[in-house]
Amino acid sequence: MKRNHTMMQFFEWHVAADGQHWKRLAQMAPELKAAGIDSVWVPPVTKAISPEDTGYGVYDLYDLGEFDQKGTIRTKYGTKQELIDAIAECLRNGIAVYVDLVMNHKAGADETEVFEVIEVDPNNRNKEISAPFEIEGWTKFTFPGRGDTYSSFKWNHTHFNGTDFDAKGGRNGVFRINGENKNWNQNVDDEFGNYDYLMFANIDYSQQEVRREMLEWGKWLVDTLQCSGYRLDAIKHINHEFIKEFAAEMTKKRGEDFYIVGEFWNSNLEACREFLNTVDYQIDLFDVSLHYKLYAAALGGRDFDLTHIFDDTLVQTHPGNAVTFVDNHDSQPHEALESWVGDWFKQSAYALILLRRDGYPVVFYGDYYGIGGPAPVEGKKEAIDPLLYARCHKAYGEQDDYFDHPNTIGWVRRGIEEVEGSGCAVVISNGDNGEKRMFLGEERAGEVWVDFTHNRRESVTIGKDGWAVFPVNGGSVSVWALPDEAEEKPAAQDLDDAEKITKDSSGKKTR
Structure with a gap:
């Protein structure tokens, strides 16, 4: 069976311009895999206007850190060979690599x-x-x-x-x-x-001739790097018919398993639907609408009605094409699309994308390891790691929602036989201390569950009727599940492989 897949955006805007980033990725691949990350989205790999540029000021698409141009051989992140070595190391560790493409300008x-x-x-x-x-x-x-x-x-x-x-x-x-x-x-x-x-x-x-050159470059790049997919930057600005052609050509070149996600920064669902129709649903889109919902929830505190957190989001209407995220390099403080989800709600926001059935979730490097630059932000690895562990080992099976209170919501995942000890109950509060009575199944009777976030220290025993009451602290999240030997020291067990996309009998994408 397919384990849950999780992506990491492996950069933030102010990642050190020391030319060591590709080496860091190679060194950290085993650690990322152990944490439950099995795909990474890396920043633009092509030569930019300066050694400090993040890569979005793209100069030469064919220079991956190989030629002496713009005052440097390497890019901000390293040399071409270091990039190739890092991708190979990721693949050896069962981590797919998606390369960021800047094709607008x-x-x-x-x-x-x-x-x-x-x-x-x-x-x-x-x-x-x-x-x-x-x-x-x-x-x-x-x-x-x-x-x-x-x-x-x-x-x-x-x-x-x-x-x-x-x-x-x-x-x-x-x-x-x-x-x-x-x-x-x-x-x-x-x-x-x-x-x-x-x-x-x-x-x-x-x-x-421009279309032809860009298509040839896309094929050259994947052959050169042997990456697993692409992240397409700023596609609402690019002729949508070309995006359709590009996706079709890359799939033809590399096969159905080649994965493409696009940055279509538009929270209007109708616009997203029209775009997906235009490109024949060949690519996924980041769920910008959900990001703004999480941002609004963080700003609103107890005044935000959590029962509507997924209303009008891509993951609700197009779950097979939604890539969910909390924050990214553009939404981080002081950047172009600043809409930073506040610290108090950050762990809850990650629970909302990591522990549910739908969507392909992304963990942001800046949230996990921290942000540099003029306004540093501390990383939240300790808060996110238990959620990654729960996603990898617990968040499987049928999902039942208990979205029946504006300040306290919950859901359960019933678990599956193929993953021993799986199943979980998640409760989120944006107000006072709360609790949620939820059904897990009579076969769970007598099981004693604990909170994997350690926000609550007591245990909960599931009743004979399969119901239990799961508490949560005010302004917090708790993830209740059956403890196991690895619970105290999370380490994700080996996932299948770097393959991200399969299709069920209906042709719908699944992960």
Whole structure:
């Protein structure tokens, strides 16, 4: 049988720019596996505009830390060989590796060009605010350090449809590149009228040679790294038809088990549904709606009605395509989409994504190991580890919800025969001390359960009728389950393998 799978986002925005991150991943692979992590999402692996850049200011897609470009051979995270070695070490430990792809834009061009543009309103990109005029833009990419190795494709302004800086005038703006059949792509998010343009030199996916080059690069990258899947960055800004084509080509290249998840940062479920329809449900999406629910719950305290925590979320409506998360590098403090789930609710939030039947949960590196930078945040490994252990060993079987009180909710997982000692009862409070009477089954009568979070020290005995009352501290979570020898020192038992996706007889994705 398939064990529960759990992903870790193996970076945060301020991870040390010391070129050692790939080495850290290789060294920590056994530890991650033991904790219950069996897939990692790693940051962009391609050469960026500087050695300190997180990788989202992407310069050369074919330079994985191999060529002397932008003042460095390595990337922020290490060299190409260190990356390949880290992925191989993860796979040896049964950990799948998903590589972050930045395909929306390019930055740090090698030369400027003069070309015609029309300036548009940043708040309505369909509104022109100038007549056509010439600018000097950073749009020519010749890759002098790499030359024609791996690809001879050179980028120029005809391959982009927008940029944000006029070197001639020395000013910023949103400049749509003018030309025959040149415009914003239409199959994108409609925020700001048309959200094709995000930053830097915006890749124009209406150009066939651009699509061909990006598809070839995607195939080259997976062959080079032997990774298990991709995380696609900023896909609401990219022609959705190209994302559909890209996913189909990668699956054709690597097989049905190649996993793809996209960052479609839109909490509107209808928009998510339309996107999934467009791409034929070939990829999963991060559940942005649930993230904002968890954020609202943390802000609202006892005024937030926990019975509605999953209303209008992707995991509720599209459980087979939902990747659930509490926080990430963009939502962490002082970053672009700051919406940080407060400390008091963090463990409860992780229980909500790790211990339920639906969704593919992600543990954020910053939550687990801490955040660096100007406003450091301590890691919560000790609070998350018991939940990872419970997910790996206990959270199986039929799920019954007891969402019947605005401040105290609970659910049970009945357990399965294939996982000895499995089954659990979870109770969360955002108000006062509470309790929840829940049914586990008459076959459980007499079992004595303990709280794996150690937030409660007493034990609970399941009654003859299969019911028991499970307590929880105010503003806290408790995870009740049958104790076992490993309970006092959690260490996840070996999971199946790095394969993430199977399909049941109906064709629905399962994990």
